[in-house]
Amino acid sequence: MHISVHRKIRIGFFVAFTILVAATICSYLIEQNLVANALHLNHTIQVSRKLEVITKQLKDAEAAIRGFDLTKDSTFLQPSMDERIKKINNEYKQLRTITRDNPSQQKNLDTLKVLLDIKYRQFKADHLKAPGQSAKISVNAGETYMTLIDRKVNDMVHIEEKITAEKSRLFHFFSSLWVPFIFIVSILAIFIGVYSYIVLTKEFRLQLYIEARMRNYQRELQENINLLHKYNQDLEQFAYVASHDLQEPLRKISTFSDRLIMKYGDNLPEDAQQLVNRMVAAVARMRILIQDLLVFSRSGRMTPDSMEQVDLGALLQEVLSDFEVSVEEKGIDITYTEMPTIEGSKSALQQLFQNLISNAIKFADPNRPLQVRISAETLTGQQTGIVKEELKDELFCRITVEDNGIGFEQAYAERIFLIFQRLHGVSEYQGTGIGLAICKKIISAHHGYISAYGYQGKGAVFVVMLPFKQTKDE
Missing domain, CATH: 3.30.565.10 (Histidine kinase-like ATPase, C-terminal domain)
Incomplete structure (x- = not known):
């Protein structure tokens, strides 16, 4: 089945447009995945940093109390426990804001808040005790709750790292598809380009061939038209000359008929007179016919x-x-x-x-x-x-x-x-x-x-x- 060049161009345009749309969608998905992965990685870094800050400030506060308990130097209590607790609470609030879209992290933060409150009470109790009083009991209790806080922090960090790993796997999946997709799209683009070039070149040559044939046909047609005009002119001239040549014998027949009737009309038998009259009528009709032929030959001639x-x-x-x-x-x-x-x-x-x-x-x-x-x-x-x-x-x-x-x-x-x-x-x-x-x-x-x-x-x-x-x- 023959497919016209216009249909081929429409099919090629549709295929190219489809490939372009598919490439655009794929690029958009990969870009969105990359942005989402980058955002979540930044989110994980922020959560880990906040948790690290909270853990560090807790350990610094606990170390300050132990230093004061061992050295009796009041400089270890600077800044004060209230200021340290306030800073930790600020970090905690920011951490809660960052993880507001994650219910499991919010639940872990609730547990962490309970542990922090207990730890705050320990700090204040240890700060009010006299130096050396029940030091061993205080250290054991502090280490126990600090261990619980570390575990909860590790749980939160583990959740963030797990989500980041899932995002990374999805990103690598799209990235692995992107390279062969770009390769296939490039091959198709090259194929369409080469095919379009071949088709258009073929059509261009065919158009040149058709134009050359049309010019030949037009030249032949013009020659035939000129020849036809010449034939028509010759035919009109022939009809004109022939009609004039025919007029002369008709005039003679008419003249001789008139003389015959005038001179011998009374002596002719009746049937002979009828024959002469019919001859005169035939001559008259012949004259009219010739005149009409002249009119017909000239009637279609327009300039x-x-x-x-x-x-x-x-x-x-x-x-x-x-x-x-x-x-x-x-x-x-x-x-x-x-x-x-x-x-x-x-x-x-x-x-x-x-x-x-x-x-x-x-x-x-x-x-x-x-x-x-x-x-x-x-x-x-x-x-x-x-x-x-x-x-x-x-x-x-x-x-x-x-x-x-x-x-x-x-x-x-x-x-x-x-x-x-x-x-x-x-x-x-x-x-x-x-x-x-x-x-x-x-x-x-x-x-x-x-x-x-x-x-x-x-x-x-x-x-x-x-x-x-x-x-x-x-």
């Missing part, structure tokens, strides 16, 4: 210089003025709504209206007066539902030409726009079958659309869609 702002209302009035005689003689009712101004070729649009109206008059129902309704409305490309996606915001003029003539079967809606395609015989309705083909060609040259809707015996509707502004062909 930027021929494009201008065309007032369709004024243009329609000019076209209707050409049909005044037919309208009055046949009692035709032609109405139209307000028409906009659009960009286009005035002569081509004039021919478009002439052919559509002429088509409606030609196929009028003989059993009822002909009515022709011409209307226009402005739509966006999206509202039309038939234009390309890039033109959905452009403005279009929808022109509707509706009549109540003989109509046609909807199955022939596409066929009627083909050249020389007729739905009726020449004997029924005159014409060469080129008029609607010319309309189609004019609409296509204006980047528009035309469609027909027929209702047999009821009439026909022709819908023309023209852009308000012509796009320049490159």
Whole structure:
């Protein structure tokens, strides 16, 4: 299964982003563990130091009393026991504050407080006794409680060291994961970088190849367009020359036919006169056909210089003025709504209206007066539902030409726009079958659309869609 380059880039970005997030989370956890370990180590040091200070001050106080008891020197009692006890209590309070988040240490401190109070009472009792009185008993009692205090202090230090060891093990665990994780992340980063380089290099070369092929296609297309223009010009020139060359024998046939009728008309048998009349009619139809072919060959030829702002209302009035005689003689009712101004070729649009109206008059129902309704409305490309996606915001003029003539079967809606395609015989309705083909060609040259809707015996509707502004062909 082929994966597009955009999908590859999205997958690569997602993998890189996932690795980055994972590395960030891991780094954060290790950093938090390191900070917590450092804080607890500092906490352990503070607790140990406070306990060491309390133990030292107790031993100093006890040594001072023993020194005074042995030497009778009052300087050993400086500072006083109350001051020494006050300092020990200050250290104890700080120690209680430091270990407030540890219930087991708080419980040990409660026991230590009891032992300290007993030790305080011993200090004060030994301080008030006379020198040498019950010295041995006092020393034994002091050593007993001092031993208990040392044990409690050791218990507290042991708890702190145990917690510190657990923190250290966790830190070492994360540290042991960090090195291989960084190695794996680095390998993945290198792999993604190399893979991205290979993919982008491949796509870049493919893009260069496509651009080169596109330039070749554009050059070939331009050459074909130029060749097509040349062929079209040659074809138009051929059609023009051929039509003029055909006109000469037609004129001779017409002239000889007229002379034949004028000079020998009365002497010709009736069937011979009919043959001559049919020949004259055929010549007339041939002349009209050649003229229509000339018009068809020139109808789609548009140049930027021929494009201008065309007032369709004024243009329609000019076209209707050409049909005044037919309208009055046949009692035709032609109405139209307000028409906009659009960009286009005035002569081509004039021919478009002439052919559509002429088509409606030609196929009028003989059993009822002909009515022709011409209307226009402005739509966006999206509202039309038939234009390309890039033109959905452009403005279009929808022109509707509706009549109540003989109509046609909807199955022939596409066929009627083909050249020389007729739905009726020449004997029924005159014409060469080129008029609607010319309309189609004019609409296509204006980047528009035309469609027909027929209702047999009821009439026909022709819908023309023209852009308000012509796009320049490159």
